[in-house]
Amino acid sequence: MxxxxxxxxxxxxxxxxxxxxxxxxxxxxxxxxxxxxxxxxxxxxxxxxxxxxxxxxxxxxxxxxxxxxxxxxxxxxxxxxxxxxxxxxxxxxxxxxxxxxxxxxxxxxxxxxxxxxxxxxxxxxxxxxxxxxxxxxxxxxxxxxxxxxxxxxxxxxxxxxxxxxxxxxxxxxxxxxxxxxxxxxxxxxxxxxxxxxxxxxxxxxxxxxxxxxxxxxxxxxxxxxxxDPAWTLRRTAPARRDAAGSALVVGGGLAGAAAAASLARRGWRVEVLDAANEPAAGASGLPAGLLAPHTSPDDNQLSRLSRAGVRMTLQEAGDRLVAGQDWQRSGVLERREAGARLPAPLGPGEEEWQQPADEGSLWHAAAAWVRPGKLVRAWLAEPGVAWRGGLTVRSLANRAGEWVALDEDDQPIASAEVVVVAAALGSAALLDRRLTLHPVRGQVSWNLHGDPPPPAAPPRNGHGHFLPDVPLPEGRAWLTGSTYGRGETSPAPRAEDQRANLERLRVLDPEAAARLAPEFQAGTARAWVGVRCASSDRRPLVGELAPGLWVSTAMGSRGLTFARLAAELLAARLQGEPLPLPARLAAALDAQRSAMPAAAAP
CATH class of the missing domain: 3.40.50.150 (Vaccinia Virus protein VP39)
Structure with missing residues (x-):
C-alpha cells in the first residue's frame, strides 16, 4: 500500500x-x-x-x-x-x-x-x-x-x-x-x-x-x-511436508509434552511414552516455577532466545491455563549484583521487557509464575495426543522405515514414522550416546503460609528466585531457590542446600528472608529436588539426528522458557515451515552442533 x-x-x-x-x-x-x-x-x-x-x-x-x-x-x-x-x-x-x-x-x-x-x-x-x-x-x-x-x-x-x-x-x-x-x-x-x-x-x-x-x-x-524462472533453481529449499503422519515422543515432561502438542496441532497422531505413572514426574514436577527473560550487557544469544521463549510460553499459558490458579503474569523484579553492567538497550518496545526499578534492580513486565505440571497436562490434552505411562523405553530401532520403541526385553512398545526423544538425561542412551548431556541437581525450598498472609509482592530473581505467594493444592505457598549442582544426581534433600537458599533469599528480599528464617532454622521449611538436563553450552538441543529421529532436550533450568520454543522449532524443521527464530539464532539450538556419529560414541 x-x-x-x-x-x-x-x-x-x-x-x-x-x-x-x-x-x-x-x-x-x-x-x-x-x-x-x-x-x-x-x-x-x-x-x-x-x-x-x-x-x-x-x-x-x-x-x-x-x-x-x-x-x-x-x-x-x-x-x-x-x-x-x-x-x-x-x-x-x-x-x-x-x-x-x-x-x-x-x-x-x-x-x-x-x-x-x-x-x-x-x-x-x-x-x-x-x-x-x-x-x-x-x-x-x-x-x-x-x-x-x-x-x-x-x-x-x-x-x-x-x-x-x-x-x-x-x-x-x-x-x-x-x-x-x-x-x-x-x-x-x-x-x-x-x-x-x-x-x-x-x-x-x-x-x-x-x-x-x-x-x-x-x-x-x-x-x-x-x-517461474527460465533457469534451473540450484538452491535447496527446506523439505516441505504437508501431510501429517504418526510420531512417538519419549518423555512426558515439559519438552516432550510441548513437542507432542505442536505436532498434534499440525494433524499428527502422537503417542507420548513415559516411564513414570503420571505426567511431569521428573524435573517438570516443580510445584511452581518462574518464567522470566534473561538479560545481558550485549543482548547475547541466550537473551534473545529467552525473549522468544517467554513470549511463546506466555501465550500458551494464557490460552490453556487458569489465571491466578495455574499461572499469573505477575512480572518479576530482578535484583542485580553491585557493579553489574546494565543490560543492553533493546530499542522501541523495550519498556515492556525491561525498565529500571529501584537502585540495582530491573522490572520485567513480561514474566510470570507457572505451575509446570498444569502446563504439561494441558499440552498432553491436545486432540491427537495419547499419553501412555509406566513404560520404560530401553532402545529405539528403525525397522522397515518406521521407528520402534523397544522395552528391556527387546519387545516393541509402539512404532511410528517419526520419533522425538525428549527424555532429559535418559535421552543420551536412547540416542546411542550421540549427545553429551549433563545432570544439574536443583533444590528448591518452600512451605505453606501461616496467618497472617504475607504482604503482596511480585516475584524476585537474580542469583536465584523467590515466589512470595503461589496457590498450590496444599494451600498458598512460598518458594525460593534454586541450587545448581553440576554433575549431581542425588534426589535426597540436603540441609546445606536449604541454608544456601536462605542466603540467596537474604540478597533477593531481606525482609522476606527475615520473616521466613525461623522456618529454615527450625527445619520446617520443605524441600523439593529435581535433576535437570543440560548441554555443554547450556543451550537446548533441538533437531534431527538421523532420518526420522528427532530430539528436544537439555532445557537446563529454563524448561518453562524453552519447551514451547523448541517444540515449534522442531515442528517447523520437520515440515519445512517458517522458523520461529532467525535462521542464525535457530542454528544455536541445532542438536547437530554437538552430535557425534553413533559409531564414534564411547
Whole structure:
C-alpha cells in the first residue's frame, strides 16, 4: 500500500503516523482483498492444503494480515495451518491496529486479538499465535533485507507491500527483490499495488512472470506475478511436508509434552511414552516455577532466545491455563549484583521487557509464575495426543522405515514414522550416546503460609528466585531457590542446600528472608529436588539426528522458557515451515552442533 514516510530531522525514517498512513480505514481493507488476496488467487489457491505460507514485506496496520486471517476463518476448505511472515521496520501502536479496523466490522474482533499481543516489539523476531495456534504471525522487526536474509522457508504467496517506492526505495530495490525471490518456490504467486516500470523489470530479472491487471479505483492497475524462472533453481529449499503422519515422543515432561502438542496441532497422531505413572514426574514436577527473560550487557544469544521463549510460553499459558490458579503474569523484579553492567538497550518496545526499578534492580513486565505440571497436562490434552505411562523405553530401532520403541526385553512398545526423544538425561542412551548431556541437581525450598498472609509482592530473581505467594493444592505457598549442582544426581534433600537458599533469599528480599528464617532454622521449611538436563553450552538441543529421529532436550533450568520454543522449532524443521527464530539464532539450538556419529560414541 502506498504509505508516506515520516522523516526525522536527522534524515532517518521513523514510525509512520496513523493519519498519514490511512486517512480512511475502510478502503485499505478492500485494497488488501483486491490487490493481495485476489492477486495471489486466495483463498482458492490454499483450498484443501494442510498448510499455507504467506510472506509480506511491509506490515503497516496489519490489514493484509487481518484480511488473510478473515478469509481463512470463513473458508470451509482452509488449510490446517496458516503462516503469515511479515517484515516491519517501525511497528505502529496497538491502538492504531484497532483504529485501522474500526470501520470494518468483519475484522474488528480480529484486530483486538492482534492488539492484545502487540507488545514488546523490539527489533528481532516475534511469533504471535491465534486460533489455538493454527494462525501464526511471525513479525520480523528490522531492516527488510536483513530480515529476508534470515528466512528459511519457501513462501506460497508474497504480498509485496510497503512505503511508496520513491519515498523508500530500499523496500523495492533489486537486492530486496532478489531476497524475496530466494524465499519463493517455483509457482509462488506475488501481488503488489505498484506498477512502477523499474519494479516490473526487476521482478522479471529475479525470475517472476509479471502482468498488469485492473486495480482498485482510483488506481487503474496493479501487478500480479508468478515465480517461474527460465533457469534451473540450484538452491535447496527446506523439505516441505504437508501431510501429517504418526510420531512417538519419549518423555512426558515439559519438552516432550510441548513437542507432542505442536505436532498434534499440525494433524499428527502422537503417542507420548513415559516411564513414570503420571505426567511431569521428573524435573517438570516443580510445584511452581518462574518464567522470566534473561538479560545481558550485549543482548547475547541466550537473551534473545529467552525473549522468544517467554513470549511463546506466555501465550500458551494464557490460552490453556487458569489465571491466578495455574499461572499469573505477575512480572518479576530482578535484583542485580553491585557493579553489574546494565543490560543492553533493546530499542522501541523495550519498556515492556525491561525498565529500571529501584537502585540495582530491573522490572520485567513480561514474566510470570507457572505451575509446570498444569502446563504439561494441558499440552498432553491436545486432540491427537495419547499419553501412555509406566513404560520404560530401553532402545529405539528403525525397522522397515518406521521407528520402534523397544522395552528391556527387546519387545516393541509402539512404532511410528517419526520419533522425538525428549527424555532429559535418559535421552543420551536412547540416542546411542550421540549427545553429551549433563545432570544439574536443583533444590528448591518452600512451605505453606501461616496467618497472617504475607504482604503482596511480585516475584524476585537474580542469583536465584523467590515466589512470595503461589496457590498450590496444599494451600498458598512460598518458594525460593534454586541450587545448581553440576554433575549431581542425588534426589535426597540436603540441609546445606536449604541454608544456601536462605542466603540467596537474604540478597533477593531481606525482609522476606527475615520473616521466613525461623522456618529454615527450625527445619520446617520443605524441600523439593529435581535433576535437570543440560548441554555443554547450556543451550537446548533441538533437531534431527538421523532420518526420522528427532530430539528436544537439555532445557537446563529454563524448561518453562524453552519447551514451547523448541517444540515449534522442531515442528517447523520437520515440515519445512517458517522458523520461529532467525535462521542464525535457530542454528544455536541445532542438536547437530554437538552430535557425534553413533559409531564414534564411547
Amino acid at each position: 502506498a504509505e508516506p514516510v515520516d522523516w526525522s530531522p536527522d534524515g532517518t525514517p521513523r514510525s509512520p503516523r496513523f493519519a498519514d498512513l490511512y486517512p480512511s480505514a475502510g478502503a485499505p481493507l478492500e485494497q488488501a482483498r483486491h490487490v493481495f488476496l485476489e492477486g495471489c488467487d486466495l483463498p482458492a489457491a490454499w483450498a484443501g492444503r494442510e498448510g499455507w505460507r504467506i510472506l509480506e514485506t511491509g506490515f503497516g496496520l496489519g490489514l493484509n494480515f487481518l484480511a488473510a486471517w478473515r478469509a481463512w476463518k470463513d473458508d470451509p476448505r482452509r488449510p490446517r495451518l496458516l503462516h503469515f511472515v511479515s517484515v516491519e521496520a517501525w511497528p505502529v501502536s496497538a491502538q492504531d491496529i484497532v483504529r485501522g479496523a474500526a470501520s470494518t466490522p468483519e475484522v474488528q474482533e480480529l484486530a483486538r486479538e492482534l492488539a492484545a499481543q502487540w507488545w514488546g516489539l523490539v527489533p528481532g523476531w516475534h511469533r504471535l499465535q491465534f486460533e489455538g495456534g493454527q494462525v501464526l504471525l511471525t513479525l520480523c522487526v528490522g531492516d527488510v533485507r536483513k530480515m529476508l536474509d534470515e528466512q528459511s522457508f519457501a513462501a506460497d504467496s508474497v504480498f509485496l507491500d510497503g512505503f511508496e517506492p520513491r519515498g523508500n526505495p530500499a523496500m523495492w530495490e533489486l537486492d530486496t527483490l532478489k531476497a524475496v525471490a530466494r524465499c519463493c518456490r517455483r509457482g509462488t504467486q506475488l501481488a503488489t499495488w505498484t506498477v512502477l516500470g523499474q519494479v516490473r523489470r526487476d521482478l522479471a530479472q529475479c525470475g517472476f512472470q509479471v502482468e498488469k491487471v485492473p486495480g482498485l479505483p482510483p488506481k487503474r492497475e496493479r501487478l500480479r506475478a508468478l515465480f
